[in-house]
Amino acid sequence: TCSRMEGPSVCVCxxxxxxxxxxxxxxxxxxxxxxxxxxxxxxxxQVRHLTHTAWPPTQLQMVQTLYNNGANSIWEHSLLDPASAMGSRxxxxxxxxxxxxxxxxxxAKYQMLAFVHRIPCRDEDLLAARDLSKQLHSSVRTGNLETTLRLLSLGAHANFFHPEKGTTPLHVAVKAGQVSQAELLGVYGADPGAPDVNGKTPIDYAREVGHMDLAERLVEIQYELTDGLAFYLCGRKPGDTQDLTELAKAAKKKLQLLSNRLFEELAMDVYDEVDRRETDAVWHTTQTHSALATAAAVPFLPVNPEYSSTRNQGRQKLARFNAHEFATLVVDILSDAWRRQLGNSCAVLKGFAHQPNRVPNVH
Ligand SMILES: [Zn+2]
Structure with missing residues (x-):
């Protein structure tokens, strides 16, 4: 179900x-x-091609609404402010x-978030983040997506459990029937399976009020990682993965011995690598006559400064696997995720969505 953006539009640059x-x-x-x-x-x-990638319609709707309402100004706030020193830039x-x-x-704009509006200095960044997260709870009840994106860009937590209300922002958005807000929270890592103070998840509430489309979409978001890995395999035809070499058997054994935390990290890294490979394929399909095709290659996962250097090295090594080896790894991760979930020892299938980088310090 691909949808298209409507109306004339220009790139923000x-x-x-x-x-x-x-x-x-x-x-x-x-x-x-x-x-x-x-x-x-x-x-x-997180880039997606507008026509060559399949979009969940409500996610596209969310991006379109934000774009039409000037979300770009969030990332260029201080450039647009004549009082700011940046204004001359x-x-x-x-x-x-x-x-x-x-x-x-x-x-500068998207990695350093150099032009995002900073709130005045506070005693503690932690305190500021709590304030922002509480504001997020109020914002997602309304249709105002820009405020939500602004709060998230400043460091509000998509999974903040409100101590007085006993809910997460996603509970609030779902109860208010705010589909686009739920989509936006999902992109920022909100967990559709998180229980509130009554033990109910956002998915439970969507079903309770009969909003079945939203409930289904929330389940999709919850299983985004494993579904993404499985769909990758379907497209690749990995061949007979039962025929394992000794090396692959050893790797599989090693995988099973990982702590849940490390396993979860590896699964997220492999998901990122799947995304890199798939976006690369789209890129090459759409750039056949362009000088950008090879000049702008992304041969391995770019460094994420929030991760350790060991983890970043491990992430980059994933690019060395050929299609068959990588498919084997994905199969192993899926089966081990399943095993761990059956053992009910691991939340690895939940809340895996990535937290895009934020303003490091809220000053
Ligand atoms: Zn551009």
């Missing part, structure tokens, strides 16, 4: 004909800008060079 969207930033971008977004990694920007223009001009601008 003032490039015409955007072909891609950044889902977590809720902006539309052109091929050139997308090449830079991809190089930043999913933790900064020029945005990139259509005919600027991709490297270094546009690339530097995109990195």
């Amino acid at each position: 003032v490039c015409v004909y955007p072909q891609w969207a950044s889902v977590n930033r809720a902006v539309l971008i052109c091929d050139q800008c997308c090449s830079v977004h991809r190089s930043l990694g999913r933790h900064s920007s 020029r945005k990139t223009a259509v005919y600027d060079k991709l490297h270094p001009n546009k690339a530097e601008f995109i990195k």
